[in-house]
Amino acid sequence: MKTQKKKRYFETDQETSNTGSNQDNVKVYNIKINQKASKRKPHFKNVTNIKKAKKTFPGKASISADKLEKHSRGERLKPKLVKHPLYETKLKKKEHKLNYAQEQAARSEILLTEEQGCLQVDENVKTTSISQKTIKENVDIAAATKIFELNLDFGPYRAKYSRNGRHLLLGSQKGHLAAFDWVTKKLHCETNVMESIHDISWLHVETMIAAAQKEWLYIYDNTGMELHCVKKINKVLRMEFLPYHFLLATVNEYGFMSWLDISIGELVSQYNNRLGRTSVMTQNPYNATLCLGNSKGVVSLWSPTVKEPLAKILCHKTPLTAIAVDNRGMYMATSGVDRSMKIWDIRNLDGPVQHYKLRSAPIDLEFSQKDMLAVGLGEVVEIYSNCCTKTVDRPYMRHRMAKSINNFKFCPYEDVLGIGTSNGFSSIIVPGSGEPNFDALESNPFQTKKQRKEAEVKALLEKIPAELITLNPFEITEVDVPSMKEQMEAKKKLLYLKPKKIDYTPRHKNKGLTNIARKKIIKDAARKEHIEQAIEARKILNLPTNEKIPKQSFGVLDRFIPKHRTKK
Amino acid sequence: MSNVKIKVISRNPEDYLRATKKDIHKLPRNYDPSLHPFEAPREYVRALNAVKLERVFAKPFIGNLDGHKDGVSSLAKHPSRLAVLASGAFDGEIRIWDLTSRKCTRNFVAHEGWVRSLCFTPDGETFTSVGDDKTIKSWKTETKSFDDEEPINTLLSMSVVYGISHHKTKPIFATCGEHCQLWEKTRNEPVKIFKWGVDSLHHVAFNQVEENLLSACASDRSIILYDSRESGPLRKVVMELRPNSLSWNPMEAFIFTVANEDYNLYTFDVRKLKHPVNIHVDHTSAVIDVDYAPTGREFVSGSYDKTVRIFESLKGHSRDVYHTKRMQRLTCVKWSLDNKYILSGSDEMNIRMWKARASEKLGVLKPRERTALNYSEALKEKFAHHPQIRRIARHRHVPKHIYNAQKELRTIKEKNKRKEANRRSHSKHGAVPYVAERNKHIVKEDE
Numbered sequence A: 001m002k003t004q005k006k007k008r009y010f011e012t013d014q015e016t017s018n019t020g021s022n023q024d025n026v027k028v029y030n031i032k033i034n035q036k037a038s039k040r041k042p043h044f045k046n047v048t049n050i051k052k053a054k055k056t057f058p059g060k061a062s063i064s065a066d067k068l069e070k071h072s073r074g075e076r077l078k079p080k081l082v083k084h085p086l087y088e089t090k091l092k093k094k095e096h097k098l099n100y101a102q103e104q105a106a107r108s109e110i111l112l113t114e115e116q117g118c119l120q121v122d123e124n125v126k127t128t129s130i131s132q133k134t135i136k137e138n139v140d141i142a143a144a145t146k147i148f149e150l151n152l153d154f155g156p157y158r159a160k161y162s163r164n165g166r167h168l169l170l171g172s173q174k175g176h177l178a179a180f181d182w183v184t185k186k187l188h189c190e191t192n193v194m195e196s197i198h199d200i201s202w203l204h205v206e207t208m209i210a211a212a213q214k215e216w217l218y219i220y221d222n223t224g225m226e227l228h229c230v231k232k233i234n235k236v237l238r239m240e241f242l243p244y245h246f247l248l249a250t251v252n253e254y255g256f257m258s259w260l261d262i263s264i265g266e267l268v269s270q271y272n273n274r275l276g277r278t279s280v281m282t283q284n285p286y287n288a289t290l291c292l293g294n295s296k297g298v299v300s301l302w303s304p305t306v307k308e309p310l311a312k313i314l315c316h317k318t319p320l321t322a323i324a325v326d327n328r329g330m331y332m333a334t335s336g337v338d339r340s341m342k343i344w345d346i347r348n349l350d351g352p353v354q355h356y357k358l359r360s361a362p363i364d365l366e367f368s369q370k371d372m373l374a375v376g377l378g379e380v381v382e383i384y385s386n387c388c389t390k391t392v393d394r395p396y397m398r399h400r401m402a403k404s405i406n407n408f409k410f411c412p413y414e415d416v417l418g419i420g421t422s423n424g425f426s427s428i429i430v431p432g433s434g435e436p437n438f439d440a441l442e443s444n445p446f447q448t449k450k451q452r453k454e455a456e457v458k459a460l461l462e463k464i465p466a467e468l469i470t471l472n473p474f475e476i477t478e479v480d481v482p483s484m485k486e487q488m489e490a491k492k493k494l495l496y497l498k499p500k501k502i503d504y505t506p507r508h509k510n511k512g513l514t515n516i517a518r519k520k521i522i523k524d525a526a527r528k529e530h531i532e533q534a535i536e537a538r539k540i541l542n543l544p545t546n547e548k549i550p551k552q553s554f555g556v557l558d559r560f561i562p563k564h565r566t567k568k
Numbered sequence B: 001m002s003n004v005k006i007k008v009i010s011r012n013p014e015d016y017l018r019a020t021k022k023d024i025h026k027l028p029r030n031y032d033p034s035l036h037p038f039e040a041p042r043e044y045v046r047a048l049n050a051v052k053l054e055r056v057f058a059k060p061f062i063g064n065l066d067g068h069k070d071g072v073s074s075l076a077k078h079p080s081r082l083a084v085l086a087s088g089a090f091d092g093e094i095r096i097w098d099l100t101s102r103k104c105t106r107n108f109v110a111h112e113g114w115v116r117s118l119c120f121t122p123d124g125e126t127f128t129s130v131g132d133d134k135t136i137k138s139w140k141t142e143t144k145s146f147d148d149e150e151p152i153n154t155l156l157s158m159s160v161v162y163g164i165s166h167h168k169t170k171p172i173f174a175t176c177g178e179h180c181q182l183w184e185k186t187r188n189e190p191v192k193i194f195k196w197g198v199d200s201l202h203h204v205a206f207n208q209v210e211e212n213l214l215s216a217c218a219s220d221r222s223i224i225l226y227d228s229r230e231s232g233p234l235r236k237v238v239m240e241l242r243p244n245s246l247s248w249n250p251m252e253a254f255i256f257t258v259a260n261e262d263y264n265l266y267t268f269d270v271r272k273l274k275h276p277v278n279i280h281v282d283h284t285s286a287v288i289d290v291d292y293a294p295t296g297r298e299f300v301s302g303s304y305d306k307t308v309r310i311f312e313s314l315k316g317h318s319r320d321v322y323h324t325k326r327m328q329r330l331t332c333v334k335w336s337l338d339n340k341y342i343l344s345g346s347d348e349m350n351i352r353m354w355k356a357r358a359s360e361k362l363g364v365l366k367p368r369e370r371t372a373l374n375y376s377e378a379l380k381e382k383f384a385h386h387p388q389i390r391r392i393a394r395h396r397h398v399p400k401h402i403y404n405a406q407k408e409l410r411t412i413k414e415k416n417k418r419k420e421a422n423r424r425s426h427s428k429h430g431a432v433p434y435v436a437e438r439n440k441h442i443v444k445e446d447e
Helices: A013-025 A035-040 A042-046 A049-054 A065-070 A085-111 A132-138 A449-461 A473-477 A481-496 A515-542 A555-560 B039-056 B367-382 B387-394 B400-425
Strands: A118-120 A148-151 A157-161 A167-172 A176-181 A186-192 A197-202 A208-213 A216-221 A226-234 A236-242 A247-252 A256-261 A266-272 A280-283 A290-293 A298-302 A311-314 A320-325 A331-336 A340-345 A354-357 A364-367 A372-377 A380-385 A397-400 A405-410 A416-421 A424-429 B005-007 B061-066 B072-077 B084-089 B093-098 B103-109 B115-120 B126-131 B135-140 B153-156 B161-166 B172-177 B180-184 B192-194 B201-206 B213-218 B222-227 B233-239 B243-248 B255-260 B265-269 B278-280 B287-292 B298-303 B308-312 B318-322 B330-335 B341-346 B350-355 B442-446
Touching (some): A132 A424, A132 B005, A157 A197, A157 A424, A176 A208, A226 A247, A226 A266, A247 A280, A280 A320, A290 A320, A331 A364, A372 A405, A380 A416, B039 B387, B072 B330, B072 B341, B084 B115, B093 B115, B126 B161, B135 B161, B201 B243, B213 B243, B222 B243, B255 B287, B298 B330, B298 B341
Parallel strands (some): A320 A364, B072 B115, B115 B161, B243 B287, B287 B330
Antiparallel strands (some): A148 A424, A157 A167, A157 A416, A167 A176, A176 A186, A236 A247, A256 A266, A290 A298, A298 A311, A320 A331, A340 A354, A380 A397, A405 A416, B084 B093, B161 B172, B172 B180, B180 B192, B201 B213, B213 B222, B222 B233, B243 B255, B255 B265, B265 B278, B308 B318, B330 B341
């Protein structure tokens, strides 16, 4: 191979053939032409390959653009927007540092040890046809142990993995509660609470479990000991734990939403969402808002500080059955009773990105860390890969069971999907669904007890206050723009009309009315007048000045033309 | 089904667990932003914690040097050794201190009456003191024999001497009193005498960069600039109230700061003496002494309101305020030449040592400690303008008398502003002009 060279008009074919003959006796190195460098020094283009070969230390390897993009922290600075040169240089310095950090982060990807899982088949075979049995035969023994099934007797089970993907929690409708390390299959605790369990959740560490039982919310430790019975929260239907805020978010049968700060044991906020009974809830892991889906097909986003939904979208015209939000907070999948599934861009909620029609209404939806979407259809789980950006016509994998599905969760940092079913739990392998490289300071599957304790303290120190739950989590680093806008608007108002000073003392005493009522009448009258004036002023400002078309002029005699009157 | 290739995440625990108990734990990192959600709010919380911890660890007082039998009148720092400090008292006693052990190494009575001022020679071998008895005495810094205890040289001035300052390189020093006088080491008479119709000068300072330049504070509320090569003084600025002392910026030769009787400090540019470059407010009583940090970015001031304040040289308000229950009115302050400590002498016979940055950890830092501190420093800077963080960073507890005095001064200032605005609104347009604060305190500039 030889480097691409532009053909010049003065170069004859002979010359090119000469260089071709040169190639035979010279060792050729394939060097990527840096476009910038070539722009700067155009004459370097004609240097022969021999000279380039002498360059022993070509400098740092180039980084691919998409890797850089992945670690980007937003758009670059526009220097024209900065008014003062001092601040411009300061910002440039800062930008330089940010670029350096971005580059270093992108470069450090070479140090990642594990690779993402994959499933490769012949061209004429579909990946859907690969069963768990074939997978089990084709993977190593350690991975094969991840396919297992638990047959349990106490009715439909819900399953949830801990944040580092090491521990599994099962809770059944008939009160069976079990926590275990699913990798080593070591049981932590197993009890029957003798009440129905509606939902379960791990708290920030694997030593604490929350269970929403028939009446109250209970918290157990990993030996099954009851630590708390939270009577402030009753009849919970669904729970989500927000790990960075230490909040346990719940929604109950009557539509009351509550956020319980589990580090201090106090309710941060509790209010009724006025949606009625909603059993479809999930959290957006990007900004810690809650997504509630109601029976009218509307998905609403909630934060503890605002008692109104932050946003609402009508996703389906039928009751919703499931919602899922992906890890980066980009896509939301919703499904309705009408057997349709839609993918939404959750950051700008206009129109579904994708619209799928399924064979039956999904029971549950779940995104994996690598953006695979699991869809539960009766007794079948279908896993779609890459279904958000483009429309796929067939699932990536399909798993059929002889029992109905209750819920399922992808195991973090593993290629595993855990399914809670009507009579037990089954774990299946989905190659390529999990993030292969974990960050030990964020969540570590191989955490020791001491590390866990240390991480708990650190996490508590960094507990994000509940007020910071907003749609855009980066709002805190932004300049407070709206207040500026408000200021400007206030100024604009001042420009148009000056509000009148009102004398509140009445001239004649109207008997029968109190002073306050009298004042109110006067105030109202003055306000009305003021509003009318304002409306008129606005009309005048908004009206196109059609009337001022220059009319025929009669010179001095203009004064006798009848004046045009505006309608009142 | 013949050709299926399946790859699944299957981690070997040996790669992730430490081999022996004495090994360190393996912590694989992945900087993918999707694994680190809530970057901004978490950083904010960290910044909040950092700024809180800064206030928790703000314990600036290191120790005191006691031994003087009367109030400390002046301090002098050794030009090359950090541990040596000389101090003079109102009873004429001079003490030499070893700051590392916080002990007095030598003490003797040098003058009758006050020791007005002290200064070391640039080589640090000797130091010179001036007293109320009109004598200028030179002493050896280190004594090897009994003879060294006696002054090397005693000069008798015809008039009173209040201040002394040494030239950076040449063997010349300047004293002030009735006039500003230039002396050479070898001669008994002053080489030069500068006069400008002033009855007394109480402070003089050589510029340490532009070496021949010196300036003095006069009792007629003026600051006078001299050039040691010329025969007469250069310039004079008259202020509204008396300047007490001044300090030259060690990095920017043309900048000096004056501690003034009107509770403020003024930073001047030599090239443009008409208006001060900056006014530094916050003291609630007369400012007695000022000294620049060797970086020239900050300076320290001691005041009659019993506090030491640290200012950033470009900012109008103080960065920090130091006070103790027992510290009385300040007479002198010095910023140590390693930019880490502040020394203050006060009326009640003590010299106090402070940290220049209140929450700094002294001693050697481990690399991880250093990176953690740097990180929190960067976070504090990033979120410095958030109201909560700014409030915590700015909060200082001050003694009641300062608090009340500040409140009183604030009301006075507000009253004046209001009055002026009223006067302006009720008089002809332009009759009450706007005058910048920095122009209010200068009476005139003479050449």
